[in-house]
Amino acid sequence: xxxxxxxxxxxxxWLSLFDLLKNFPYVLYFVDLPGFGQSQTPAxxxxxxxxxxxxxxxxxxxxxxxxxxxxxxxxxxITIKLxxxxxxxxxxxxxxxxxxxxxxxxxxxxxxxxxxIIRPIFQFSFMQTFRQKIYQLxxxxxxxxxxxxxxxxxxxxxxxxxxxxxxxKLPTLIIWGDKDDNEASTIADAQLMKKSIKNSKLxxxxxxxxxxxxxxxxxxxxxxxxxx
Numbered sequence: 001x002x003x004x005x006x007x008x009x010x011x012x013x014w015l016s017l018f019d020l021l022k023n024f025p026y027v028l029y030f031v032d033l034p035g036f037g038q039s040q041t042p043a044x045x046x047x048x049x050x051x052x053x054x055x056x057x058x059x060x061x062x063x064x065x066x067x068x069x070x071x072x073x074x075x076x077x078i079t080i081k082l083x084x085x086x087x088x089x090x091x092x093x094x095x096x097x098x099x100x101x102x103x104x105x106x107x108x109x110x111x112x113x114x115x116x117i118i119r120p121i122f123q124f125s126f127m128q129t130f131r132q133k134i135y136q137l138x139x140x141x142x143x144x145x146x147x148x149x150x151x152x153x154x155x156x157x158x159x160x161x162x163x164x165x166x167x168x169k170l171p172t173l174i175i176w177g178d179k180d181d182n183e184a185s186t187i188a189d190a191q192l193m194k195k196s197i198k199n200s201k202l203x204x205x206x207x208x209x210x211x212x213x214x215x216x217x218x219x220x221x222x223x224x225x226x227x228x
Contacts, residue, residue, distance in 0.1 A: 001026040001068045004055065004075030006097075006211075007153065010037025013072070017213060020221045024228060026068060031058065033075070035149050046152040048159050051078050053203060056087075065089050068228065072096040073210065077161060084167040093172040094224065097210050099184040100158030101192060157184065165196035172200040173227040177208030177215060185210060201227065 001024065003014040011030035021028060032039040034046065038165055042050070055078055057066065067090050071079025076098025083093045174197075176190040187204075194202040203223040208215035 001032060002029045002055075002059065002064070002137070003070045004031055004033065004072065004078055005036065006073030006075055007156075012037065013189065013214065014070070014210065020217055024224075029062075029064075030165050031055065031056070033078075035152070041149065042152070045155065046149075047155045048077055048081060049214065051156075051200075052081050055082060059089055060074055066091045068092045068094060068208070070094045070096065071098055072213070073099050073182070074156065076100055077156065077159075080161045080164050083170055083172070084164040086167070086169050090170055091125060092227070093168065093170050094227070095172065095193060096175045096178050096220075097177055097185045097212055098174070098189070098193070099157075100161035100164075101184075101185075101186075101189040118200075126189070134197070135190055144173060162192070162196070163227065165193055166198075168197045169199060171227075172197045173223065174202045175212060175223055176202070177212030178204050178206050179209045179215075180212065180225075182210040 001023070003011065005011055005013050011032045014030050018028070029095045033051060035041045046156070069079050069090055069092075071077070071082065071094070073096075076095045076178065077100045079093060079095060080098065080100050083090060174190055174193050176185075176187060190202055190204070194200050205216045205219050205223070208219075213220040
């Protein structure tokens with residue numbers, strides 16, 4: 001099992017479920033993607049394909065086979081694009097509150113532009129509190145935590161992966177929190193993924209948000225057990 005985390009976090013989010021996952025008949029690999037956790041920040045701006053290549057090279061270097069690939073949020077983007085290749089080393093796919101569907105929204109575009117424009121302005125320490133408020137208002141607080149990756153983030157969210165979904169032939173489990181209010185991963189997105197990926201199953205976890213596997217870990221593992 002290979003676990004890919006979301007934007008702004010690292011492998012520790014998945015590691016918190018280790019005690020519930022360790023009994024599965026798989027070796028567990030918790031990956032820190034470039035720019036997060038113990039991995040170095042890329043020397044250049046990354047695109048989604050760069051992250052896909054990193055994960056693919058990791059898998060090939062370790063000669064991993066029969067992989068169940070997990071992707072949460074941003075990690076789901078990587079998972080979708082990699083799974084669409086249907087490589088023989090993948091066995092199954094698990095998408096958790098996954099991003100990847102581009103929303104043609106003027107409001108979202110405005111938020112993104114505001115975050116990119118104002119980031120260079122508020123660099124001084126005495127402006128940090130005000131800067132924090134601005135980011136909260138624009139809905140792009142992720143930029144605040146990782147300013148070095150702001151252009152990379154812009155590249156990532158600009159890519160629509162809808163056309164890749166129908167290319168995925170592997171058994172796919174889609175898990176979503178019914179309270180997920182992240183604009184990049186709506187319930188409608190989950191339903192579109194279910195419709196587009198023929199060999200897929202959708203599980204909605206009640207009283208769970210964008211980190212559904214942390215909000216309802218036992219229900220998450222139950223859904224996973226039924227799938228595996």
